[in-house]
Amino acid sequence: MIDAPEKTTTDVKIVEPTIFDLSSPGRTGVTMPASDVPETALPPEALLRSELPLPELAEVDVVRHYMHLSSFNYSVDSGYYPLGSCTMKYNPKINEDTCRLPGFLFTHPLQPVETVQGNLALMYQLQEWLKEISGFAGITLQPAAGAHGEFTGVLIMRAYHKSRGDDKRTKMLIPDAAHGTNPASVGMMGMSVVTIPSDERGNVDLKALEAACDDTVVGMMLTNPNTLGLFDEHIEKVIELVHGCGGLMYGDGANLNALLGIVRPGDVGFDVMHFNLHKTFAVPHGGGGPGSGPVGVAAHLVDFLPEPLVGIIEEGEDELPPLYGFVKPEKSIGRMKAFHGHFGGGHVRAFTYIAMHGPDGLKDISQYAVLNANYLQVRLRDTYKVPYDRICMHEFVAEGRFEGSDVRALDISKRLMDYNFHPPTNYFPLIVHEALMIEPTETENKDTLDAFVDVMIKIAEEAKTQPDLLHNAPSTTKFGRMDEVKAARELVLCCWLPEGYDLEA
Amino acid sequence: MTYIPISPKERDAMLETIGVKSLDDLFDVIPAKHRFPKLDLPAALTEMEALDELSGLANANENVRTDLVSFLGAGMYNHYIPSAVDHMLRRGEFYTAYTPYQPEISQGTLQAIFEYQSLMSVLTGMDVSNASHYDGATAAAEAVNLAFAQFRGKRKKVVVSPTLHPQYRAVVRTYMQGIGVEVTGDDPNADLESSPNDLINLVDDNTCLVIVQYPDFFGRVYDYTKLIDEVHAKGALVCVVANPTALAMFKTPGSMGADIVVGDGQPLGIPMWYGGPSVGFFTTRKNMVHKMAGRLVGETVDNKGQRAYVLTLTAREQHIKRERATSNICTNQGLIALGTAVYLSLLGKKGLQQVANLCYQKAHYAAQELSKIDGMGLCFTEPFFHEFALCVNRPVDEVNAHLLEHGIIGGYDLGQDYPSLKDHMLIAVTEMNTKEEIDTLVEVLSEVSHD
């Protein structure tokens, strides 16, 4: 029996009923064909379920419901989405078509490899391209998301040290500006985190790093450009220090959109890095996933990659293409998920995107992403304090607060919604007060950027003259600010089953 | 420059505003010797050429809708997907949105996930569902993380049934390398005919979790109530890895007393897509919700008095709790979870029961006919759902090669994972398989047996 929450009788306004509210017993959405085989008796009743309280609706009811819901969402297709660290670039429509080609949609992951050479060729090629783009020697496409890739990378780092009999390494160095997933990945390994501060120019503090480097260090996890949008000015020295104490250098590829054709992390000395295909290579974010987080490693770590990888199992000859299949790295950390990664949603779309850009197009992406960010930074820096003010990469961080005003970054963000812009990322990185982290991406035109600047300046003015406009924002959107305390205290996590809903049928 | 909407003139004006001469000048901070590498990649394709190239790759596959007939399951299933599902997934409002961190302008995604959570709770018979994990295998691994955290790290052993999907077992082992949880029970040489109740012999006061599969990897349906009671008596928790289609027919793991129910949602309206993305559903009891990893949507009201939804209990998650979080998971499978919600809404109670019944009927017809073939037979006698192990008495790869010549993908070779099941294949039958296809399978396998 479902322990459904008790229905309360407060007069809450319902904008769109839930799919359960809309149910009317007896309606059907899809009719399945009748069975064409002789009937077999069902198993003993003790094994069967007595009720299945799923909603009952017609197709039109379902479509209208989800269309209503879709209209409550802000999206890249509908407007400007400068959400720092998330790379909300435009998602090309052709990718939606290529990933749905029947040859991709309707292939089973355990089919004989001879029957899926197209899939395997695509994965092999994507592995090769990602190697070339990043300067790494090996790639796994298996991880499902960036955080999953991080976990993979940290497992590889641990396995590498262990294989050398070096068991005393338990500390991971992580800058104070890092994404929360970095320390959380380390937490999943039972390792400890040593936080490294940033210096006044937003670089890793070299003195603190040097002091932390010893023979108990697994390595360092560094996002570069970091979450301030700044490329570390001493990156080679940082890597030298970490390598010097026997540690490995992990690159968080969250900000790779700044580096395509600009610099290859593998060339600079990174040992491991995850990609976010859903950021850099335009795989859509899908309202929170699925992502895709391949991991690249330098030559000395290739043997530790998760199994299986796509490889050539028979070389091609003359006109004959090679036969692709799966291979297991010698000292593999094991399997990270079932099957082969987010093939359809991630690999096919990213492959299409890279194929349509080529080497020059990829460099354009990063150059224009950086151009747009610097343009915004220059135009906003007189109105919003930029605490680390130098040429940025693909994003920058400003302070969302003003002298003598109680307006906060959150208020500015909510007010932006009234002007039909998605807010920047708030309150991250933690080292900037009232952070507004702004990442325009390369797919916005100058008119949009100018309009955004105008609105930001106007909001700064409103903060002085009419602060309540900001405190109460948004006022023009369908929904207003939420009671988050009620949500957490009352903890209603599933729908009310409507009254009279037949649970026992 | 296909997707970059900036003209050369605009670019120059922007460079001037910034105060640099060229785009390249923005990158002086990059170490000079590594700056602007020449990438050895093929030249850019136009959209027309790209579609051609990708179509070529897709057509180089033989798919199980138009080219081949498939009896392959083993964790991913060929089900019918109603047309309306993909029409909803193609809405840019859904697929080009980010994680709903700004609830005022993300109610579409939030309510859809809330409904997904509700549908999963109903299917599994559990109190709460999170917003999903990557897939069934990682959800199973996260179940161990939850149990480990629930006992505050004091119980360091997990008992895994040998009849849990081999890839899921592998993923659990990978995940546990770091925190040093001992994995036991997952021995492929174990007696596969023994009752799952025997797993209790491996449970001790250091055990945090027992994982079983429902139906198990061989398709068998067991009532785990007794096992769960006994495990609870020893203070440990039980996770049931369930097939969601089977849950339309068979009693819920929730009603058996399970503490955690996870599984892969792919059978619920998601294409096989050569293995992913799918969605890992994760449901549990209300008292464990704070230790459950992953996003969670809760109901609330906005300042206009409207019912609305937010991501709640976010302080459990990695972006706030950092290294003290149960898991590093950040995303959920948002769009795929939406797909399963649309699928379940469209099929509803009756439709999903029909699908489950068709799977059951056709699989049983196939099993009956196949077991009549000389020298072949069913491996187990327990009730099953839509998958069963068939002894073919000769190497499975030979049998499958023969089937493939007739346009049929045969069953999964169980000998790869279980030495005692050499010459056995795992056959899956769904509503997509017609009687005619099943009869052809029987016919071709009869030929094999007479060779």
Added chain:
Amino acid sequence: MNAPANLKYTKSDEWFDPETGKAGLSDYAQGQLSDIVFVEILVDEGDEIEAGKAIASVESVKASAEIYSPAGGKVVAVNKDLADKPESINTDPYGEAWMIQLEGGSAGDVMDAAAYEKYCEERDH
């Protein structure tokens, strides 16, 4: 903010009552965390602990914090009711929301109420 004079305080915002041996989270800290929705006590009755050991984990709507023991000694009681009423940390941090009780313990690095108030004021600027 409220800091009763009979209690001792740590730099990480725990309070300790030398008379009863009880310990918990200060009023200042609950205000910083705001609405607390979850608390888990991390030690059991009978545990021998040292000052500085993590004794509880607290989550509010927007933040999380570890609570460290302001003193060492034997845990003779833990507040089992607190898990069901995490909001009492907001409403009654020194009373209903005590977390653990220690016996035979010695306070770690603590300060008196006046010093603690000054310390909190400094952090607000």
